[in-house]
Amino acid sequence: MSDFMRIAISEAKKSGVDIPVGAVLVKNGEIISSAFNTKEKDNDITSHAEILVLRKGSKFLNNWHLDDCELYVTLEPCPMCGWAILQSRIKNVYFGSYDNNYGAFSKIKLQNFSNFKPGIYGGILEEECNNLLKDFFCKIRN
Numbered sequence: 001m002s003d004f005m006r007i008a009i010s011e012a013k014k015s016g017v018d019i020p021v022g023a024v025l026v027k028n029g030e031i032i033s034s035a036f037n038t039k040e041k042d043n044d045i046t047s048h049a050e051i052l053v054l055r056k057g058s059k060f061l062n063n064w065h066l067d068d069c070e071l072y073v074t075l076e077p078c079p080m081c082g083w084a085i086l087q088s089r090i091k092n093v094y095f096g097s098y099d100n101n102y103g104a105f106s107k108i109k110l111q112n113f114s115n116f117k118p119g120i121y122g123g124i125l126e127e128e129c130n131n132l133l134k135d136f137f138c139k140i141r142n
Contacts, residue, residue, distance in 0.1 A: 004031070004072040005096060005125045011036040011049065012074045012132055020132045023049035023073040025057040025066070032069070033057040049073060050081035054088055066090050074129040076103040076122060082110040085118070092119040096129025 004024050011022025011034050018037035025033045033056035038047040050073055058064045066088040074096045077085060082104025085093060093105065104110040105120045 001072075001094060002125055004070075005074070005094060005129075007031065007034065008072045008074050009096070009125065009128055009132065012129075015049075017041060019075075020136050021049045021073065021075045023053040023071060025053045026070045026072065027057075027061070027066075027068055032060045046080070048078065048081050050077050051084055054084055058088070064088060070094065072124070074132060075099060076106060078102050079104045079108055079110060082108070083114075086111065086114040086116050089116055090118050092121065094121045094124045096123070096125050097133060098122055098126075 004026055008022040008024045011024065012020040015021065015036045018040045021037045023035050024031055033053050035049045035052035035056060037049050039045060054066065057066055057069060069090055070092040071085060071090050072094045076095045076097060076099040079102060098106055100107065106122060111117055111120065
């Protein structure tokens with residue numbers, strides 16, 4: 001589990017001017033897609049790492065049903081991404097940092113509004129994921 005999160009962390013480090021969030025989609029123990037935030041770079045509000053990794057995974061499988069897939073993401077998904085995750089029927093979601101303001105699964109509990117209930121596991125390599133965010137925001141504030 002932490003190996004895939006480490007890869008998501010590596011993806012997050014590629015975000016450049018964007019908030020460092022990385023995501024990895026796994027099926028049968030193999031990575032089928034990976035992505036990082038490009039919202040600022042693309043000037044596209046939907047270019048969150050989670051949305052991008054779901055799009056790539058759907059293309060790879062030629063199916064929007066991602067039932068047997070697991071998602072690893074460095075920051076708890078926002079409500080937009082959370083709903084896309086629920087709709088795609090991801091089996092398990094693993095995230096690093098909790099989003100105490102807008103967290104789709106821990107704060108808002110978006111899963112309570114869906115018939116589909118994935119496994120949701122937070123705090124995976126949390127300190128490393130938190131440090132990515134802290135370092136980013138320190139840099140942009142200076």
